[in-house]
Every structure is written in C-alpha cells, then in structure tokens.
Amino acid sequence: MNETSSLPSAAPMSRRGTILYEAQNLVVKGGTGIATYARNLAEAAGRLGFNVDGLFGVEHGLAQSDGRLNEILAFDAVDDDKRLTPLEVAWRNVRYPFNALGGVKPVELARSGLIVGPTADTLRSFRRLFAATQLIDVCRAHFSIYGRLAQLRVEERPAIFHATHPVPLALRGCPNIYTIHDLVPIRLPYATMDNKKYFYRLLTTLARTADHIVTVSEYSRRDIIKYLGVDERRVTNTYQAVTIPSDLLARSDDDVAEDLAKLFGLDFGKYFLFFGAIEPKKNVGRLIDAYSASGSKLPLILASSAGWQNRADLKKIRDERFSTFRISDGVVRRERQVRRLEYMPQGQLSSLIRGATAVLFPSIYEGFGLPVIEAMALGTPVMTSNAASLPEVAAEAALIVDPYSVTEMAHAIRTLEADADLRTALVKRGHEQAKRFTPNAYDERLKRLYDSILRPSQKPS
Structure with a gap:
C-alpha cells in the first residue's frame, strides 16, 4: 500500500469531494478504447456527485501565468510527420531525468470556451483541467532511471487520484487508484510494441504501492491477482459502460x-x-x-x-x-x-x-x-x-x-x-x-468502489 496516503472521510453525496483523473488518452489523436473508458469514467463520477478534474500531457511548453494562452497551446496541432533533430532528441534525453525530481507541477488551463471542436467537447465532463508538458514521457523517464513513481504536485489535494491506465505517477496525501485494463504485454509479449521490461517493472511497482487497482473484467482481475501477486481485496472489477447517444x-x-x-x-x-x-x-x-x-x-x-x-x-x-x-x-x-x-x-x-x-x-x-x-x-x-x-x-x-x-x-x-x-x-x-453495461449499472459498480476507498471498512462487492 502507499504508506504516504492519508484516507479522508467521505463527504455527503451532494458534496463528495474531487477526483483527479489522469486522462492522457482523451487527447490522443484518433481516439482509443482507453479514451472511451476515461470519458465514461469521468461522466459517471460526475453523476455520482464528485467534482471531476482532469490531468493530461501536452507537447508544447506552457506559460505559468497566462491561462488563456495555455488553453490555446494545450490544443495546438502536432505535426505527426515532423521528426526531431538530433539536437532536440539529445536535449530531451538530458532534461527528462531531472524534470520530475522536484515533482510534476501541472498548469491549470483556462475554461473560457475559447476552444471549440471535438477535443474540447470530449473534455466537457471535467470541472478543471490541468496539463503538464510531455507528462507521460517525463514520468516514464523518471521511473526508468530512478525506479520510483514521479510525484504529482498540486495546490489542492483531491479526495482520490485515479489514473485511467498504468502510469508511473503518484500523488501524496490521498488514495492512489490505477486502472489496469489487461496484461496483454506480459501474457502476449509478441503482440505489442511496448517496452516489456519497463511495463513489467511498472505493473509490479503499482501492484505493490497502489492503494487500489481497478480493472474491467473478471478475467483481467484474476490475471492481476495471479500474475502480479495482488491481494484480491485490492482489485475491483467495474466492467465498462457502453453509451450510445x-x-x-x-x-x-x-x-x-x-x-x-x-x-x-x-x-x-x-x-x-x-x-x-x-x-x-x-x-x-x-x-x-x-x-x-x-x-x-x-x-x-x-x-x-x-x-x-x-x-x-x-x-x-x-x-x-x-x-x-x-x-x-x-x-x-x-x-x-x-x-x-x-x-x-x-x-x-x-x-x-x-x-x-x-x-x-x-x-x-x-x-x-x-x-x-x-x-x-x-x-x-x-x-x-x-x-x-x-x-x-x-x-x-x-x-x-x-x-x-x-x-x-x-x-x-x-x-x-x-x-x-x-x-x-x-x-x-x-x-x-x-x-x-449501461451507465446506470456502471454507476452502481463505481459507487461501491469509491465508497470502499473513502470508507476503508466498506469493501466493494
């Protein structure tokens, strides 16, 4: 378990506190299954009465004091065909080992309504949005070099930090939950392009340090318990929600x-x-x-x-x-x-x-x-x-x-x-x-999960 976590008491249903979601996949071009999962998760938490905040990484450097400019930079286009020069690659490799040593400090984005389009619509479920430059790459480099999770530094501590997929990032002072969708890179190593050494080390670290692990089927739950050695009381299957407009x-x-x-x-x-x-x-x-x-x-x-x-x-x-x-x-x-x-x-x-x-x-x-x-x-x-x-x-x-x-x-x-x-x-x-797998059924499963996290004596069924 995360020894630095302090579990707050649950608030009344109408004011249940804030969940900060790592939601990187919501801004990935073309969409992913994890993006659908993250969107449905955030919408469900909102229906359950939580304040819902989102965290993701952006390619561009962000200004510390100009929220509207950051709102623009966060959604700026990225040239998929552009290749970094050798100097740019070297500079990133030099910076990454040090970027997270003092903690990852995201910048809050303005929500002025200035940005329109599908990506902005995807993020409408979030009350507040936080972004950090090259968040995932920085955290991966930190974990690969130092063997420990990068620490997230935010001014207001949420009730829960929930990463929607395995990321080497943690937040002190609140429960840390990680969704592990499956163990494909471990069980079918020939079927993915992941760095298997990194992925295995990350999963075994999360298995040891996470306050709770969430997954999306009983099959994946059994895999996580068996192959990562996680106590079954610390792994909950919520399935997924399927929402068709x-x-x-x-x-x-x-x-x-x-x-x-x-x-x-x-x-x-x-x-x-x-x-x-x-x-x-x-x-x-x-x-x-x-x-x-x-x-x-x-x-x-x-x-x-x-x-x-x-x-x-x-x-x-x-x-x-x-x-x-x-x-x-x-x-x-x-x-x-x-x-x-x-x-x-x-x-x-x-x-x-x-x-x-x-x-x-x-x-x-x-x-x-x-x-x-x-x-x-x-x-x-x-x-x-x-x-x-x-x-x-x-x-x-x-x-x-x-x-x-x-x-x-x-x-x-x-x-x-x-x-x-x-x-x-x-x-x-x-x-x-x-x-x-309707939203209503998903809400019930998610409510039991979060109640069990905020009230440790109550275990999810």
Missing part, C-alpha cells in the same frame, strides 16, 4: 441505409464488419482467411486505424483475390470484397455497425472487448472468440468461436449469412446482455 439509437433503418449508400456505397444488412485497430491480438489475418474460406459474397468491411505489426494483414486486405467487377448503368466498376476504412466519427461508425449483417470480432485477447457490447447495443449480431474476457462479456448473446480455427470461423460466417432466425435471436439476446 440517444440520437444515434433513434435513427431509423432508412436513415442509416441512406448514410451507408452515400458514404460507403454499401447496402443495409449486406456486409460483414470488423472494427478496431489492426494489430496482432485482433486476429485480422485469420479473420480474412476465414472470410475467404466461407465463400461469402457479402463484402467484409474493416473499419480500423493503422495499428502495428500488421504488414502481413494489410497485404491480405489488398490481395487481388478480393477484387470483383460489377456492371452498373452500363459501366463496369471494380469493387473490393475486403475493404478497409480509416478511423471515422462516432456517428458514421454507428451507422456501419447498425447496417452490418454481423460484427466479426475474433480477438485472441481482450481486457473487456468494447466492440462486442457496442454492436449488441446497436442491434447487430456478433461473432466473437472464446478467448480471455470475451466469453464473459458476450455470454450467450453471441456466436462464440475458437479464434485460432479458420475452419470454425468460416463456418460461423456462413451460418450468420444464411440463418436469419439465428441473427434475430442474437439481436434479442444482445439487447439484454448490453443492459448489464
């Missing part, structure tokens, strides 16, 4: 069909869909092989960010086997049976999910598997795998396959395409399963 749920099939035709040239209910990053654990290569073996004439759409370690998968997506030709209005058009679409706004992705014959998500490891429940909430049948947390999350509401068996996946694809009664049954069961 009401305006997207209320859209008619005709409206969705019109979007699909105009935006993507797709017919409602006439394609299979995978969405997520193209990375080893997502099993996209085997999915494409299974799709090919299934003989399906429906297109396979991959709505995906670039990911990593995916050269072979991208080559399969471009394979000429998946080129077809269609005559339309007397014109011969070339079409792709396997198509990849880049990252897109939530509204467009929701239309893609709504209109799919089925969502195919045969991942070999997930801490939770958010796409499964998102598809169910939107009324789309799901095929997923029997690996890690996915059977737990999907329960009886999905077609479950061995993710390593191309033959089994191909059979499932053929079955989903041919059996309308099965699809109808999966949609019905999926709606019921999705109710387990």
Whole structure:
C-alpha cells in the first residue's frame, strides 16, 4: 500500500469531494478504447456527485501565468510527420531525468470556451483541467532511471487520484487508484510494441504501492491477482459502460441505409464488419482467411486505424483475390470484397455497425472487448472468440468461436449469412446482455468502489 496516503472521510453525496483523473488518452489523436473508458469514467463520477478534474500531457511548453494562452497551446496541432533533430532528441534525453525530481507541477488551463471542436467537447465532463508538458514521457523517464513513481504536485489535494491506465505517477496525501485494463504485454509479449521490461517493472511497482487497482473484467482481475501477486481485496472489477447517444439509437433503418449508400456505397444488412485497430491480438489475418474460406459474397468491411505489426494483414486486405467487377448503368466498376476504412466519427461508425449483417470480432485477447457490447447495443449480431474476457462479456448473446480455427470461423460466417432466425435471436439476446453495461449499472459498480476507498471498512462487492 502507499504508506504516504492519508484516507479522508467521505463527504455527503451532494458534496463528495474531487477526483483527479489522469486522462492522457482523451487527447490522443484518433481516439482509443482507453479514451472511451476515461470519458465514461469521468461522466459517471460526475453523476455520482464528485467534482471531476482532469490531468493530461501536452507537447508544447506552457506559460505559468497566462491561462488563456495555455488553453490555446494545450490544443495546438502536432505535426505527426515532423521528426526531431538530433539536437532536440539529445536535449530531451538530458532534461527528462531531472524534470520530475522536484515533482510534476501541472498548469491549470483556462475554461473560457475559447476552444471549440471535438477535443474540447470530449473534455466537457471535467470541472478543471490541468496539463503538464510531455507528462507521460517525463514520468516514464523518471521511473526508468530512478525506479520510483514521479510525484504529482498540486495546490489542492483531491479526495482520490485515479489514473485511467498504468502510469508511473503518484500523488501524496490521498488514495492512489490505477486502472489496469489487461496484461496483454506480459501474457502476449509478441503482440505489442511496448517496452516489456519497463511495463513489467511498472505493473509490479503499482501492484505493490497502489492503494487500489481497478480493472474491467473478471478475467483481467484474476490475471492481476495471479500474475502480479495482488491481494484480491485490492482489485475491483467495474466492467465498462457502453453509451450510445440517444440520437444515434433513434435513427431509423432508412436513415442509416441512406448514410451507408452515400458514404460507403454499401447496402443495409449486406456486409460483414470488423472494427478496431489492426494489430496482432485482433486476429485480422485469420479473420480474412476465414472470410475467404466461407465463400461469402457479402463484402467484409474493416473499419480500423493503422495499428502495428500488421504488414502481413494489410497485404491480405489488398490481395487481388478480393477484387470483383460489377456492371452498373452500363459501366463496369471494380469493387473490393475486403475493404478497409480509416478511423471515422462516432456517428458514421454507428451507422456501419447498425447496417452490418454481423460484427466479426475474433480477438485472441481482450481486457473487456468494447466492440462486442457496442454492436449488441446497436442491434447487430456478433461473432466473437472464446478467448480471455470475451466469453464473459458476450455470454450467450453471441456466436462464440475458437479464434485460432479458420475452419470454425468460416463456418460461423456462413451460418450468420444464411440463418436469419439465428441473427434475430442474437439481436434479442444482445439487447439484454448490453443492459448489464449501461451507465446506470456502471454507476452502481463505481459507487461501491469509491465508497470502499473513502470508507476503508466498506469493501466493494
């Protein structure tokens, strides 16, 4: 446990104090599953009556006295293609070991409403925002060199500091909670690009020093207890919340069909869909092989960010086997049976999910598997795998396959395409399963967690 922590008494429900969230992923370009988690977490804490503050890192140096300028600098564009000069790299390497020696001192950003757009909207749940230049890089360098967590220095101590993913940062004088979504870099080291030595050392340190660890499935909870040696009383599974905006749920099939035709040239209910990053654990290569073996004439759409370690998968997506030709209005058009679409706004992705014959998500490891429940909430049948947390999350509401068996996946694809009664049954069961992960259900789990932290005698169930 964190020996420097002092646990304050809980305040009444209407004034429960402040939770400071590390929310770095909310400002990552393109969005991540952890960003969705952090956003839902902050919104839930607000509903529970907490003041919600956010902390994240920015690329640019911040002024100590000009809040409005900092508001601008925090959201300034970063050139992804720009490469640091050797001198800039050397200067960063020289500075990093010393940047956190006196503690990390974030700057509070003004909330004037000056900044508009999606990123600003994403942060609307936070009462106050704090930023530090290159926060994560500085903390990582400090931990790698000195073997201890960097200390966060803030003027007003929150009731709780909650990091939404493993970061080497702590705040004295309040409970420190860390969300560990899964142990993928440890259990599937060949599937990620993480620095395994750093990640292992960080997780074992957090396992020893955190006041509490949060995770998102019973599978991940058992992994954390077993492989990190954490007392089961210090690990709580809250699952995740799945929130689909009401305006997207209320859209008619005709409206969705019109979007699909105009935006993507797709017919409602006439394609299979995978969405997520193209990375080893997502099993996209085997999915494409299974799709090919299934003989399906429906297109396979991959709505995906670039990911990593995916050269072979991208080559399969471009394979000429998946080129077809269609005559339309007397014109011969070339079409792709396997198509990849880049990252897109939530509204467009929701239309893609709504209109799919089925969502195919045969991942070999997930801490939770958010796409499964998102598809169910939107009324789309799901095929997923029997690996890690996915059977737990999907329960009886999905077609479950061995993710390593191309033959089994191909059979499932053929079955989903041919059996309308099965699809109808999966949609019905999926709606019921999705109710387990509504914001209301999540609020109850989160309330028990935070009550147990603020009242140590009360343990989460």
